[in-house]
Amino acid sequence: MVDSRSPIRLGFVPLNDCAPVAVAHELGIFEKYGLNVRLSRQPGWATVRDMLFYGELDAAQSIAGLAFYLALGLSKLRREVSVPLILSAHGNAITLSNELPQDIIRNGEGLAGFVQHRWKKTRPITFAAAHRFSSHHILLHAWLRRHGLEPGRDLELVFLPPPLMPQNLAAGHIDGYCVGEPWNSEAILAGNAWCPATSSELATGHPEKVLLIDGTFVGERRDEAIALGAALLHACRICQDPDFRDELVDLLARPSYTGCSKKTLHNSLGPVFLSGRGDLDASDFHIFYGTDLNCPSTDKASWFLSGMRSVGLVPETITGGSLTRLYRQDLFRASEKALLPA
Numbered sequence: 001m002v003d004s005r006s007p008i009r010l011g012f013v014p015l016n017d018c019a020p021v022a023v024a025h026e027l028g029i030f031e032k033y034g035l036n037v038r039l040s041r042q043p044g045w046a047t048v049r050d051m052l053f054y055g056e057l058d059a060a061q062s063i064a065g066l067a068f069y070l071a072l073g074l075s076k077l078r079r080e081v082s083v084p085l086i087l088s089a090h091g092n093a094i095t096l097s098n099e100l101p102q103d104i105i106r107n108g109e110g111l112a113g114f115v116q117h118r119w120k121k122t123r124p125i126t127f128a129a130a131h132r133f134s135s136h137h138i139l140l141h142a143w144l145r146r147h148g149l150e151p152g153r154d155l156e157l158v159f160l161p162p163p164l165m166p167q168n169l170a171a172g173h174i175d176g177y178c179v180g181e182p183w184n185s186e187a188i189l190a191g192n193a194w195c196p197a198t199s200s201e202l203a204t205g206h207p208e209k210v211l212l213i214d215g216t217f218v219g220e221r222r223d224e225a226i227a228l229g230a231a232l233l234h235a236c237r238i239c240q241d242p243d244f245r246d247e248l249v250d251l252l253a254r255p256s257y258t259g260c261s262k263k264t265l266h267n268s269l270g271p272v273f274l275s276g277r278g279d280l281d282a283s284d285f286h287i288f289y290g291t292d293l294n295c296p297s298t299d300k301a302s303w304f305l306s307g308m309r310s311v312g313l314v315p316e317t318i319t320g321g322s323l324t325r326l327y328r329q330d331l332f333r334a335s336e337k338a339l340l341p342a
Contacts, residue, residue: 005036007036008035008037009040009058010037010040010059010060011039011040011048011051011052012041013041013048013161013162014257014259015162015181016091016181017088017181017208018061019088019235019239019248019252019288020061020239021039021235022251023235023238023248023251024231024232024235027235029231029234030228030231033230033338034227035227035228039256041257043161044160045130045133045161046131046161048060049066049069049070049077052066052070052081052212052214053077055214055216057214059211059212059225061210061212062212063130063133063209064135064301065135065137066131066133067081067082067083067327068308071322071326072322074314080214080215080216081213081215081326082328082331083301083326083327084229084296084331084332085232085294085296085331086208086295087210087211088207088209088287088288089205089206089287090205090208090286090287091180091181091286092135092179092181092184093179093184093195093197093198093275094139094140094143094178094196095178095179095184095187095188095194095195096175097169097172097174097192098192098194100176102196104118108143108196108197112147112148115149125155125156126156126157126158126174126175127140127144127151127156127158127175127177128158128159128160128165128174128176128177128179129157129158130159130160130161132313133308133313135199135208135304136177136178137313138307139178139202140157140177140178141311142202142307143178143197160177162180162183165187166187166192166193169187170187176193180208181265181268181286182260182265182267185260185265185267185274186260186264188274189263195273195276196277198280198285200284200285207293207303211228213228218328218331226338227335227338229332230339230340233289233294233336234339237289237342239286239289240287245269248269249262249269253265268285270282294332296327296328296329298324298327301326302323305323
């Protein structure tokens with residue numbers, strides 16, 4: 001029976017890795033766990049952050065950085081939040097405009113020389129990431145530094161909502177970006193771009209999206225928070241099944257989710273990723289479930305905290321001592337116990 005209390009307001013951003021949210025909603029999994037959930041599609045992570053802060057969302061599929069941003073008070077927008085579940089790993093890629101030629105740039109080793117000697121436009125070369133506190137920012141920074149470039153010194157770095165990146169690249173406003181799928185495939189299959197690296201290559205096994213829950217909701221409706229984690233963990237298990245991928249593509253293609261073509265969605269959710277520089281094995285492009293992937297462990301929190309330090313987002317004085325209060329393994333274990341059979 002669906003809970004008669006006010007619905008859980010669950011936010012998401014239109015990306016392939018909103019899949020567990022879409023599956024839990026469309027397959028009636030929330031109802032199986034006694035939940036009344038109302039989905040709220042958001043254009044980008046800044047909006048998710050603001051709606052959580054102002055109490056307009058109870059929970060969200062989120063980049064991990066928003067948990068730190070809100071919980072640690074890295075701005076004036078401080079609010080107690082919890083991470084009771086990791087929803088996915090990988091799922092991102094770096095995409096470059098065709099104006100950055102593959103034969104020169106290769107896997108990135110030719111980029112610094114190209115920027116220094118061949119860049120002819122009057123504006124600086126410009127890359128984009130999904131949010132300052134996102135894994136995309138961390139991964140892009142690491143890739144650029146690996147190839148001898150420093151954002152702010154050698155190129156401009158801007159932040160855009162994920163769905164806006166392909167059109168900004170096509171219009172010539174940006175020259176490359178790091179984002180979650182399907183917004184790399186959208187530009188690649190349109191013939192405007194190519195991919196030199198996926199996030200599974202850049203940081204194998206890195207945690208990506210999390211379930212982020214408002215602290216007041218956890219305090220006042222703990223049983224529902226546990227059930228929400230169980231329902232989404234159930235959905236993650238379904239999303240990982242290769243035999244379900246065609247149905248998953250059908251769901252994500254709906255306008256209420258990504259609204260992208262099935263061909264675009266299949267490019268990274270199918271077995272082969274057409275990168276614009278050859279065909280790649282896409283079997284680990286998106287990972288939703290398996291081993292300890294979904295457990296919000298302190299090592300996963302530490303990976304992100306270390307990444308934020310590497311790009312200057314948090315001072316060295318902020319340590320991992322409070323991570324167990326943010327990444328809630330107790331809630332995850334309770335959700336695991338509530339998980340229904342497959």
